[in-house]
Amino acid sequence: METGLGSEGCYVGRETGSGASFVYDPWRLYNTQAITNANILLAGVLGRGKSALAKTMAFRLAAFGVRTYVPSDPKGEWGPVAEALGARPLVLGRGMATRINPLDPGRRPSGIDEPTWDREVRARRISLLQALTETGLGRPLRPVERNALYLALDRVAQSEADLERRRTPVLPDVVDALMNPTAEMARAIGIRSGAELAAQARDAALELRRLVVGDLAGLFDGPTTHPLEFDAAMQVVDTSRLAGDDTAVALLMTCASAWMEAAIADPSSGRRLVVYDEAWRMMRLPALVRRMQAHWKLSRAWGISNVAVIHRLSDLGAVGDANSEAVALARGLLADCSTRIVYAQETDQLASTASQLGLTDVEASLLPNLPIGRGLWKVGRRSFVVDHLRSPEEADLVDTDMRMR
Secondary structure (H helix, E strand, O other): OOOOOOOOOEEEEEEOOOOOEEEEOHHHHHHOOOOOOOOEEEEOOOOOOHHHHHHHHHHHHHHHOOEEEEEEEOOOOOHHHHHHOOOOOEEOOOOOOOOOOOOOOOOOOOOOOHHHHHHHHHHHHHHHHHHHHHHHHOOOOOHHHHHHHHHHHHHHHHHHHHOOOOOOOOHHHHHHHHHOOOHHHHHHOOOOOHHHHHHHOHHHHHHHHHHHHOOOOOOOOOOOOOOOOOOOOEEEEEOHHHOOOHHHHHHHHHHHHHHHHHHHOOOOOOOEEEEEOOHHHHOOOHHHHHHHHHHHHOHHHHOEEEEEEEOOHHHHHOOOOOOOHHHHHHHHHHHOOOEEEEOOOOHHHHHHHHHHHOOOHHHHHHHHHOOOOEEEEEEOOEEEEEEEOOOHHHHHHOOOOOOOO
């Protein structure tokens, strides 16, 4: 094992053996070419401290001006950290008054004129509607369905633009246009009548309708009530009230990600840490993994550090069939993480973990016996064993075992 990444960055703890302080800053390490990207993979079995590490790093990086965004908090554990930084989590669930309008344009980045911004908003809305529909259907859209979505969105956007007071379209408007297409919409794509187009786009329309009048009604079917505060030190979307419904969480994350993209694409938005807690749940849905992969690929252009928190490396291969798109995309995320942090692993995971991370025999032999809070850090081509240290205040803030005690 090696010693030291320098003295600039967020304090993590101490290296075992030498006792030297260990600090970490993915942006500084990228600028010094120690790593090729700022993305992080964090793996560890339950109860070994991986979530505590993610929360503590986010909390400490706020002192360096780094804002954190958690697009899904499936266990409701990030709220106290956000509140300690003066932010409030956005809590969503069935029966609550809080709504997200997935068609909200978000904040226009500086330096982009209105016509260019309108085109970007349309492209994002199309991508979002397609992702929402594909996630619900569990398959890619057929060409007719995809084009029907484009036409329905344009019809709604045009009618809204004609209003004296322009307002943001909402999903019920798009669903209505999709279920009742005009003859003009049909002719635009070579279909004889609106009724025939409605029949061919029926599955897509019904899936989107689920977000309006089905079991997910009340989450996405009206104007946004509590917009995300991207200028806050931390923004958390609490999805714990949707626990057990991975599809609903994925749909919610897809909506929230569209807003996030507008904020983090702004050159003046600064550095951001984007934490995907319990990432293995999200990787089960190809439409969402494709969106995550795009964020990984654009991390350098956007100046962000993505963090994927999983239990074990085999989670990446368990999101679908062996040769499926989901597995290929999930493993691609690993390849695009220059920093890999591994906490304790079961003995039956050693071979696959060592193979995927390129561990030496000595490094692999450490994994089954790592105590709570100790992790193997692979930063670029260098390796470290680090004990994560917390103050008493931080320990209370990131505690996930309070109810068990």
